[in-house]
Amino acid sequence: MLMIRVSSQRPLGMLLRRSPLRMIRYFSSTLELPSDSYLPGDISSGTPLNVFTPKHDFSLRSTSSEVHDSIENPLSQGLTQKSIFSIISSSPRALELRFIRKWPNFFSELGRSNLSLSSSMIQKFLEQSVRFNVEPMDFVHNWQVIRSLGLSNDTTIRIFEELPFAFIGDGIDIGCKIEFLKKKAGVQLNEINLICQSYPEFLSFHINGRLKPLFSELYELGFSQEENRKLLLENPRLFLSLETGELSRCLSLLQGLKCRTSIKERILKLGRLRAALDLKLRIDFLCSYGLSRRDVFKILHVEPRTILYSLVDLEKKIEFLLQKIGYSIDCLVEFPDYLGVNLEKQIISRLQVVELLKSMGGLGMKVDLKHLVRLSRRKFYNLFVKPYSECEQIFGGSFGACIFDNSMKPKHPIGLWKLFKPQRYYNSHYDIRNMKGFMETMI
Structure with missing residues (x-):
């Protein structure tokens, strides 16, 4: 049996600290926090000490009252039990007294601005201050600078959630980006709030490297400020995420489309810029x-x-291709027309016919994606459905019955052929005399 000799001058905690693995195992298996010492209120009972120990040795270097104060302070600011344990798990140093004692003045300063902070916001403030070693008043200063630009409380909170480094040190020049959008896109301050709440990441873009080339390209392509403003407010994330040259390539693709005139008119119905953005949206989706x-x-x-x-329909088609049919996404390069056909009316019904024939042993050939996509309805019926009456119900009845069904709308109205009958030409006596004279000269 292994015996450990403990000196009165060197407590057991010092010996265990030499081995982090032993320290974790020791506290996780033996010690628990008392219900009335470390954690206040109803969150203290039965809470294991290894919540603190595996991430940080703060609980070993602090007294019971210090640990109690470290948790009592954030609780008094509105932090929940769940947020506290999340902070301990991700950034244990955030609950050390030297950090916690700096924050009451910060929260009281924000309270003077009539700003109500959620527990998640307080948690993020604590984590970011520890991560970047930032003084609380730096947050206050940058917060006041952003609010002075006319942005609302909700917009400022949204910016902090996505761009916390904007509140650290000198931050980022948010006012410069806002003035640029006002000048180039003609947006108002209330519209700036909507844009920042929808896509705050654009505030981190460089004006000369990203925003100015984008709007220069838009004006070179002939788009007006009002058209740019309309689509910017409609989808800020899609509009401002355009890379330089991406819009020109989308427009060149739209210009070179080889399809029916009706399809091209539907694509360009809402304008070239809207069509280019819809195209980019589908490009990003497929990528x-x-x-x-x-x-x-x-x-x-x-x-x-x-x-x-729509993207919902495209997602259904791709998921059906990958999960149900079992093909890879690369097959779309060989069969791009799969994305252009109706999933329910064509692909699913044909696949059900093929699966039924496989179960019956009546499929004497390998069925590929081209049979589901590229065969006409009549050819697929003659090849797979007509020899087997069981498949007609799945396919929607016989092909001939579908054609002569009275409930179906015919392609052309009855009697339309009469309109295409050439008009009868009635010869006059003068024309007959001229033709007779011409024929007599040839005899």
Whole structure:
């Protein structure tokens, strides 16, 4: 049996501190916090000490009253039990007294601004101050600077949630970006609040490196300020995330579309800029599945109907392709017309017919994606459905019955052929005499 000799001058805690693994195992298996000492109120009972120990040895270097004060201070500021344990898990140093004692003045200063902070905001303030070693009054100063620009409380909180470094040190020049948008896009202050709440990340962009080239490209392509403003307010994230040259490439693709005139008119119905943004939205969506931008441009060039489908419909088609049919996303490069057909009316019904034939053993050929996508309805019916009456109900009845069904609207009205019958030409006596004279000269 291993015996440990403990000296009166060196307590057991000092010996265990030499080995972090032993220290964690010791406290996690033996010690628990008393219900009335470390944690105040109803959150103290049965709370294990290893909540503190694995991340930081603050609880070993502090007295019971210091640990109690470290948790009592943030609780008095509105922090919840869940937030406290989240802070301990991610940034244990945030609850040390030398940090906590700096924050009451900060929260009282914010309280004078009639700003109500949630527990998640207080938690983020504590974590960021420890992470960047920032004094609380730096947050207060930058907060007041941002508020002086005319931004609302909700907008300022939203900016801090996404860009906490804007409140650290000198921060970022938010006012310069706001004035740039007012000048170039013609937006008002209340609209600036909406843009910042929707996409606060644009405040971290450099004006000369990102924003100025974007608006210069827009004006070179012939788009007016009002058109830019309208689409900026409609989707700030999509509009401001455009890379330099990306809009020009989207417009060149739209200009070179080879499709039916009706499809092209539907794509460009709301204007060239709106069509280009819709195209970019679908490009980013397809790229999120692992396709390269080069392949996505090829797909959209061959199958422009993809632009007309919503992202929800495209997601259903791709998930059905990957999960149900079992193909990879790369097959869209070879079969881009899969994205342009109706999923319920064509793909699902044909796949059900093929699966039924497989279960019956009546499928004598390998069925590929081209059979589901590129075969016409009549050809697919003659090849897979017509020999098997069981498949007609799945496919929607026989092909002939579908054609002559009275409930279906015919392609052309009955009797339309009469309108295309050439008009009868009635010869006059003068024309007959001229033709006879011409024929007599040839005899």
